[in-house]
Amino acid sequence: MATVRALLDVGIARLRESGSETARLDAELLLAHALDTDRTAILAHTDAPVGDGAAARFQASLDRRAAGEPVAYIRGIKEFHGLAFGIDPRALIPRPETERLVELAELEIVRWLLGAPRPAGSPPVRVIDVGVGSGAVAVTLAVLLRRRGMLDEVTLAATDLSEDALQLARENAVAHAVGDRIAFSTADLLPGSETTRWDVVAANLPYVRSGAMPTLPVATSYEPATALDGGPDGLTVIGRLLDQLPDALAPHGVALLEIGGDQEAALRALVIERLPGWSCEVERDLGGLPRVAILRRDETDAASPAA
Numbered sequence: 001m002a003t004v005r006a007l008l009d010v011g012i013a014r015l016r017e018s019g020s021e022t023a024r025l026d027a028e029l030l031l032a033h034a035l036d037t038d039r040t041a042i043l044a045h046t047d048a049p050v051g052d053g054a055a056a057r058f059q060a061s062l063d064r065r066a067a068g069e070p071v072a073y074i075r076g077i078k079e080f081h082g083l084a085f086g087i088d089p090r091a092l093i094p095r096p097e098t099e100r101l102v103e104l105a106e107l108e109i110v111r112w113l114l115g116a117p118r119p120a121g122s123p124p125v126r127v128i129d130v131g132v133g134s135g136a137v138a139v140t141l142a143v144l145l146r147r148r149g150m151l152d153e154v155t156l157a158a159t160d161l162s163e164d165a166l167q168l169a170r171e172n173a174v175a176h177a178v179g180d181r182i183a184f185s186t187a188d189l190l191p192g193s194e195t196t197r198w199d200v201v202a203a204n205l206p207y208v209r210s211g212a213m214p215t216l217p218v219a220t221s222y223e224p225a226t227a228l229d230g231g232p233d234g235l236t237v238i239g240r241l242l243d244q245l246p247d248a249l250a251p252h253g254v255a256l257l258e259i260g261g262d263q264e265a266a267l268r269a270l271v272i273e274r275l276p277g278w279s280c281e282v283e284r285d286l287g288g289l290p291r292v293a294i295l296r297r298d299e300t301d302a303a304s305p306a307a
C-alpha cells in the first residue's frame, strides 16, 4: 500500500509537469480531500499508508487538476476570511484580495453603528453586496457582524444577474446560519427601488478587460466568464454601477468597489466624469496593489435636498 509521502511525491511531480505553479500545495490539498481529512493531518502523517480507494480518488483529482481545473472546484470548497465556502462552477472562486473589501465594509458599518449616538428605533444600516457570486462578501459580513452582536442593527441584501450564483450564495448563507439574514435578488446591479437608499454598497464586479480574457490562467476558463469580463476597458460594469449611485446611495453613504491592481487611474478618471464632486480614496491590498475604491458624495451635495 502506498504511503502519504509516496503519493505526494508522485502528485507533485505530475502537477509540476502539467505547469502548476503551486504543485506541492495542490497535491497536499487534493490528497487530503481524497482522504476526507485536512492538509495538516497529511503533513503530520507522511508515513501513513493510504488505501486503494483513496489513492484512486487522488489519482482522479490529479487528472482533473493536470487538465487545468482549479483545486477549489475539485474539492468543492474554498476558505475565505477563515470561513469555508461551498464552491462549484456556478460562481467565481472567491479570491484572497476580496477579503480587503469585506474588512473595509465591516469597518464602515461598525463606524456607522458606533460613531454617532443611535436613539432606540433608529432604522437599520442598509448594506448591499452587488454581484454576490458564491456569497463570499455578503455571508462573511453577516457572520462578522453576528460575532460583534450587530447583525440585528443591519439589513443585508445581495444581488446577482446569475440565478446559478444566487442559488450557491443562498446555500452558503444557510450553511453559515445567516440564510434568513440576507435578502437575495436577481438584478442588474442595484435593484430598482424608488425608496431604498443604501448606506453601504459593496461590490466585486467583473473588471478584467475583454481582450485580456484569453490570457488568463487556464484555471479561470472553468469559471463563469460573466463573473470576470468587465468589457473592453474592464470598467464597463463598474461604470454602470457608478451611474446608479447618485439615486441609490444614501446622502452619507459609501460605495466600496473592488478594482484591478492596474485600474486606479482609470477608475479615478471615471469617477470624475460620472460622479463629479464625489471623493474617491483607493485602499491597497496585502500585495500593495490598489484594490478597493471608496466613493462618497461630497458634503454639500449630500446636504442638498435633492440628494
Ligand SMILES: C[S@@+](CC[C@H](N)C(=O)[O-])C[C@H]1O[C@@H](n2cnc3c(N)ncnc32)[C@H](O)[C@@H]1O
Pocket: 091, 092, 093, 094, 095, 098, 130, 131, 132, 133, 134, 135, 136, 137, 159, 160, 161, 162, 165, 187, 188, 189, 190, 204, 205, 206, 207, 226, 227, 228, 237
Ligand atoms: C467577480 S465576481 C464576484 C463574486 C463574489 N462577490 C466574490 O467576490 O467572490 C462578479 C459577480 O458579479 C456578477 N455580475 C456581473 N454583472 C452583473 C450585473 N450587471 N449585475 C449583477 N451582478 C453582476 C457575476 O455574475 C458574478 O457573480
